Amino acid sequence: MSSTSALPDSVESHLPGETGVWMFIIGDILVFSLLFSVFVYDRSQEVALFVEQQQLLNQTLGLLNTVLLLTSSWLVALAVHGARAGQLLRARGCFGLAILCGIGFVVVKYFEWGEKMAADLTIETNNFFMYYYLMTGIHLLHMMIGIGVLVFLWQSVRDTECDAQGVGVLESGACFWHLVDILWIALFALLYLMR
Amino acid sequence: MAVSLQSRVTGIWAGLIVATGLSWQFGHGFGFGEKFHYATAAILIITFVKIRFVFLDFMELRTAPWLLRLAFEVWAVSVCVTLIGLYWLGV
Numbered sequence: 001m002s003s004t005s006a007l008p009d010s011v012e013s014h015l016p017g018e019t020g021v022w023m024f025i026i027g028d029i030l031v032f033s034l035l036f037s038v039f040v041y042d043r044s045q046e047v048a049l050f051v052e053q054q055q056l057l058n059q060t061l062g063l064l065n066t067v068l069l070l071t072s073s074w075l076v077a078l079a080v081h082g083a084r085a086g087q088l089l090r091a092r093g094c095f096g097l098a099i100l101c102g103i104g105f106v107v108v109k110y111f112e113w114g115e116k117m118a119a120d121l122t123i124e125t126n127n128f129f130m131y132y133y134l135m136t137g138i139h140l141l142h143m144m145i146g147i148g149v150l151v152f153l154w155q156s157v158r159d160t161e162c163d164a165q166g167v168g169v170l171e172s173g174a175c176f177w178h179l180v181d182i183l184w185i186a187l188f189a190l191l192y193l194m195r
Numbered sequence: 196m197a198v199s200l201q202s203r204v205t206g207i208w209a210g211l212i213v214a215t216g217l218s219w220q221f222g223h224g225f226g227f228g229e230k231f232h233y234a235t236a237a238i239l240i241i242t243f244v245k246i247r248f249v250f251l252d253f254m255e256l257r258t259a260p261w262l263l264r265l266a267f268e269v270w271a272v273s274v275c276v277t278l279i280g281l282y283w284l285g286v
Contacts, residue, residue: 015263016255022263033274040278044285059222066215074208077253081201171255178254182246188215189242193222194282195231 016080017172025179028142032183035138039131039190046127051195053128056121061112062192065105066184072101073181076150076174083162083170091162091170095154098177102147109140132191139183146180149173207252214245232286236279243275 015022043050079094113136116122116129123133153173156166218241221227227234247268251257256264 012258013260014255014258015260026266029270033270033277036274037277037281040281041284044281044283047285059219063215063219067212070208070211070215073249073253074204074211077204078201081204175254178249181253182249185242185245185249189218189238190278193218193238194235195222 017168017175021172021175025175028179029182032186035135036186036190039135042127042131043194049126050128053126054192054195056116056119057132057192058112058115059192061108062188065108066188068101068105068108069181069184072098072105073178075101076177079153079157080167080170080174083157084167086162088157088162092154092157095150095157099147099150099154102143102150106140106143106147109136109143135187135191139180139187142180142183146177149176204252207248211245211248214241217241232283235282239275239279239282243271247271 075094075098079091079098082088082091082094113133116132121129123130150173153170156169162170218238221234221237221241224234227237250267250271251264256267
């Protein structure tokens with residue numbers, strides 16, 4: 001496996017980004033898998049409580065954040081393809097819009113948490129809200145790091161020619177952002193939708 | 196090539212939005228009536244199908260070395276089955 005590649009949209013086997021980033025992604029995904037499993041197991045032991053408390057979440061804000069993250073991931077994918085094709089202005093624009101979606105997610109989460117805390121629903125209220133704050137909090141930390149990564153990529157597209165090494169850096173950062181998206185897709189289903 | 200791949204990721208994004216809408220509906224009683232446990236199983240399956248497409252088309256595992264792609268495919272199926280199994284303990 002090569003750690004980076006120069007492939008402009010090739011159909012050959014290609015590992016996007018650095019090997020180290022993938023090691024991190026695998027580790028992170030395994031930790032979250034364990035967290036998801038523990039949550040669903042604990043839920044199965046207190047179904048009535050979890051279902052009742054879930055009704056207190058603002059489902060519309062959860063849906064809005066899902067759309068924002070899916071859209072940002074799509075924009076980041078477009079940016080990487082654009083950079084490979086030498087469309088640097090387009091790539092930069094896509095990264096910029098993805099950053100705005102990411103910031104939008106954080107703002108929505110700020111209002112959502114504020115709403116809950118104003119209603120005296122805190123991490124100590126019960127098991128459901130303990131998991132809610134724990135999982136969305138760890139995810140929010142990923143979001144903040146991810147937005148920083150996207151800002152770095154946005155600047156990189158401006159400053160570099162996007163050669164093989166430059167594209168490798170973009171791919172690494174993009175994969176981290178998609179990881180953030182994947183974690184939220186699962187959290188949205190577990191916290192907001194499952195009955 | 197770049198244009199066709201960009202069109203593909205745009206199509207995938209549209210599919211992900213539609214799938215999100217569908218799982219939202221299932222979470223609010225559409226299609227399964229009072230059979231919430233079937234709705235939840237459907238929601239979890241849709242969720243991991245969505246995740247699979249993010250892996251394959253946004254993270255580009257479709258063209259990654261086969262072992263890495265296989266590992267993520269196996270992970271997605273395993274976690275989906277595990278979560279449905281654990282959920283069923285409380286049904």
